[in-house]
Amino acid sequence: MGAEFVQLSLTPLLIGILAAVACALPGNFLILRRQALIGDAISHVVLPGIVVAFLVTGTVSTWPMMLGAAGAAVVAVILIETIKRVGRIEPGAAMGVTFTSLFAAGVLLLEQTDTSGVHLDVEHALYGNLESLIWISAEGWNSLLDPVALADLPPELFRMAAVAFLIALIVVIFWRPLKLSTFDEGFAGAVGIPTAALGFGLVVAAAVAAVAAFDAVGSIIVIAMFICPPAAARLMTNRLEIQVLWSVFFAALSAMLGYILAGYGPLWLGGQNAVSAAGMIATVSGVILALACLLAPHRSRIGAPKGI
Amino acid sequence: MFRALLDALTFQAGYNAALVVLGAGLLGIAAGSGGTFLFLRKRALISDAVAHSTLPGVGLAFIVMVMLGGEGRSLPGLLLGSALSAGIGLLAVEWITSRTRLAEDTAIGAVLSVFFGFGVVFLTIIQTMSSGYQAGLEGFLLGSTAGMLFNDAVVIAIGGGLAVAFVVLLRRPMTLVSFNPEFAAASGVDVRRTDLAMMGLVMAVTVIGLKLVGLILVVALLIIPPVTARLWTERTERVILAAGIIGGFSGYVGAALSASAPHLPTGPIIVLVGFALFVLSLLFAPARGVLAALIRHRQFQLRVHRRQGLLALAHNEAIFDKLTLAVLRREGLIRQDAVATDKGRAAAAKTLRDESRWAVARQLYEDEAVFARYDGLTPIESVMTRDEIAEIDRRLGPPAAAS
Numbered sequence: 153m154g155a156e157f158v159q160l161s162l163t164p165l166l167i168g169i170l171a172a173v174a175c176a177l178p179g180n181f182l183i184l185r186r187q188a189l190i191g192d193a194i195s196h197v198v199l200p201g202i203v204v205a206f207l208v209t210g211t212v213s214t215w216p217m218m219l220g221a222a223g224a225a226v227v228a229v230i231l232i233e234t235i236k237r238v239g240r241i242e243p244g245a246a247m248g249v250t251f252t253s254l255f256a257a258g259v260l261l262l263e264q265t266d267t268s269g270v271h272l273d274v275e276h277a278l279y280g281n282l283e284s285l286i287w288i289s290a291e292g293w294n295s296l297l298d299p300v301a302l303a304d305l306p307p308e309l310f311r312m313a314a315v316a317f318l319i320a321l322i323v324v325i326f327w328r329p330l331k332l333s334t335f336d337e338g339f340a341g342a343v344g345i346p347t348a349a350l351g352f353g354l355v356v357a358a359a360v361a362a363v364a365a366f367d368a369v370g371s372i373i374v375i376a377m378f379i380c381p382p383a384a385a386r387l388m389t390n391r392l393e394i395q396v397l398w399s400v401f402f403a404a405l406s407a408m409l410g411y412i413l414a415g416y417g418p419l420w421l422g423g424q425n426a427v428s429a430a431g432m433i434a435t436v437s438g439v440i441l442a443l444a445c446l447l448a449p450h451r452s453r454i455g456a457p458k459g460i
Numbered sequence: 461m462f463r464a465l466l467d468a469l470t471f472q473a474g475y476n477a478a479l480v481v482l483g484a485g486l487l488g489i490a491a492g493s494g495g496t497f498l499f500l501r502k503r504a505l506i507s508d509a510v511a512h513s514t515l516p517g518v519g520l521a522f523i524v525m526v527m528l529g530g531e532g533r534s535l536p537g538l539l540l541g542s543a544l545s546a547g548i549g550l551l552a553v554e555w556i557t558s559r560t561r562l563a564e565d566t567a568i569g570a571v572l573s574v575f576f577g578f579g580v581v582f583l584t585i586i587q588t589m590s591s592g593y594q595a596g597l598e599g600f601l602l603g604s605t606a607g608m609l610f611n612d613a614v615v616i617a618i619g620g621g622l623a624v625a626f627v628v629l630l631r632r633p634m635t636l637v638s639f640n641p642e643f644a645a646a647s648g649v650d651v652r653r654t655d656l657a658m659m660g661l662v663m664a665v666t667v668i669g670l671k672l673v674g675l676i677l678v679v680a681l682l683i684i685p686p687v688t689a690r691l692w693t694e695r696t697e698r699v700i701l702a703a704g705i706i707g708g709f710s711g712y713v714g715a716a717l718s719a720s721a722p723h724l725p726t727g728p729i730i731v732l733v734g735f736a737l738f739v740l741s742l743l744f745a746p747a748r749g750v751l752a753a754l755i756r757h758r759q760f761q762l763r764v765h766r767r768q769g770l771l772a773l774a775h776n777e778a779i780f781d782k783l784t785l786a787v788l789r790r791e792g793l794i795r796q797d798a799v800a801t802d803k804g805r806a807a808a809a810k811t812l813r814d815e816s817r818w819a820v821a822r823q824l825y826e827d828e829a830v831f832a833r834y835d836g837l838t839p840i841e842s843v844m845t846r847d848e849i850a851e852i853d854r855r856l857g858p859p860a861a862a863s
Contacts, residue, residue: 183562188569189505196676235687238750239742244565245504245687252680253735256728259602259677263723274602279580372580376573383566414581425588427581434577441570445560453561 191378200258225359280370387448468716484715486620492685492707513549515579603674603727673727
């Protein structure tokens with residue numbers, strides 16, 4: 153178990169957990185601000201971003217694609233705001249118009265481009281390929297101390313770790329203004345917090361998390377992790393600090409359980425092949441949310457009118 | 461290319477292609493007008509949850525049909541499965557929003573991602589089930605009309621037609637409910653049932669659209685046409701009609717375009733045709749468009765400059781602003797050298813009089829709505845009665861001669 157686990161499962165597992173946590177952290181604020189679907193929108197528009205980046209650079213390399221994806225996310229946010237303001241359209245519909253159109257443009261571009269030589273397709277964008285991020289040169293736990301083997305770790309691991317750390321750092325640094333402006337935007341504005349800039353910053357942070365996670369694990373996990381762990385955590389407690397901790401725990405748990413179930417579940421059931429880890433992680437996070445909806449201590453809506 | 465497009469538009473590009481184009485047009489009409497009800501109820505994105513939750517149903521239906529020894533790819537079977545799981549997804553959204561304190565957008569996002577992930581698990585199972593069944597279920601993600609079977613095309617065309625009929629039959633109660641649920645309930649419409657029918661329509665459109673546009677993009681058919689139509693008119697029934705036309709046009713033209721050349725995937729093309737219409741409307745719609753807003757702004761600017769210019773004339777002040785000079789000159793109120801003409805002096809005196817009348821009126825009616833009507837532009841005659849103005853003039857004394 154040891155050597156094989158380190159070689160085949162350790163890095164995907166870690167990357168999955170980091171991606172889940174990086175998305176769940178901003179997700180906490182997004183669901184409280186009624187912006188849960190921003191994550192959905194962002195993960196759709198990432199596709200045209202990476203296709204354009206590919207067309208410009210001609211290669212599938214990481215940084216241009218990340219830049220392209222981040223650029224597309226910013227374009228989408230600006231487009232949504234423009235449609236909302238100029239056309240006086242409600243936010244949900246403005247979002248729907250924007251992300252479907254950009255996604256359609258991405259698919260069309262992809263079809264028009266000859267990408268047969270490179271690994272770039274819609275399915276990959278959706279499911280990611282967590283299982284392939286293995287650590288080939290690892291021979292066992294002691295490879296963790298071997299600099300030669302360590303140099304061969306998949307680069308996604310470092311990227312994801314850096315982004316997760318960055319997001320955590322941002323959340324810690326801006327904790328007070330974020331919390332204030334999330335719960336009482338008017339008050340936050342009155343005490344001098346730039347709420348609009350903070351809101352935009354939050355969306356950008358979410359976009360960065362989404363783009364980094366998307367590169368490693370595909371967009372299903374991104375959407376699921378933006379919403380499910382924070383939503384389940386929201387039902388566990390009334391305190392934001394505790395909610396964030398719960399959401400990190402749920403995110404990590406989903407990633408771990410999901411990965412293990414995808415890899416070994418079919419074997420236990422007599423099958424031979426693993427199923428999609430990304431899909432399974434999303435499924436597990438959904439199961440956790442369903443359990444929270446049924447059992448969590450603060451699940452019910454008390455004192456608040458319906459729809460709020 | 462153009463020739464091929466013309467063929468596709470006139471249903472000459474083969475029997476299958478003709479059915480697909482017809483089906484896409486019908487589906488577009490049904491989706492556009494059906495989506496309007498959702499949009500007016502501000503629940504547009506619930507269709508996204510419905511669309512994504514079809515995937516596990518498609519996968520499961522395929523597995524069940526194969527296990528029963530069937531073909532697996534039979535479209536009606538797959539659509540039935542997708543409708544069932546879409547229904548479950550919809551119920552899950554309703555349940556989460558009504559039973560827990562989570563908001564609707566959170567519920568939508570949770571359901572769409574989890575169901576989609578679950579569906580992907582099924583897809584990977586199917587991929588490994590047996591090599592003989594390269595199911596091509598990926599076609600349901602983005603839609604694929606290339607190599608569509610004749611029977612499938614018939615299913616889509618009939619389904620589109622039925623959905624249109626459904627909209628026509630139920631447009632009255634659905635309009636009432638989406639416009640004002642309380643009033644609808646008071647007039648004896650069963651709001652819950654109408655809501656259910658609305659969701660049924662959304663589900664039907666989604667399921668029929670699966671093969672054509674794919675589950676990721678089918679929401680666009682339900683959202684873009686109503687949003688576009690809303691830019692053109694303020695009346696509910698016209699929004700529904702216009703959304704139907706816009707949706708039908710996008711489906712029809714999009715499907716024809718896609719049939720006319722290779723590498724033009726049907727779903728994205730239909731969506732992009734719709735989006736192009738949306739952008740055009742955003743720019744040129746009469747009341748809400750960008751162009752209309754710019755024109756309104758310009759007209760306002762000109763009125764302000766005219767008024768201020770006339771007041772300056774009345775006070776014998778020199779005018780330096782180029783735009784003000786241009787406005788006054790164009791109306792013949794001043795000469796080329798900026799000296800007022802007779803007509804200009806008359807207009808200036810009238811404007812000054814109006815301004816003084818307003819000043820008195822604002823003292824007289826300090827607490828009334830009239831006070832708020834003063835914007836420095838509106839002539840007082842258009843706000844007050846003749847008697848009121850006579851009273852103001854009495855206090856103001858006779859008009860002074862314009863200098």
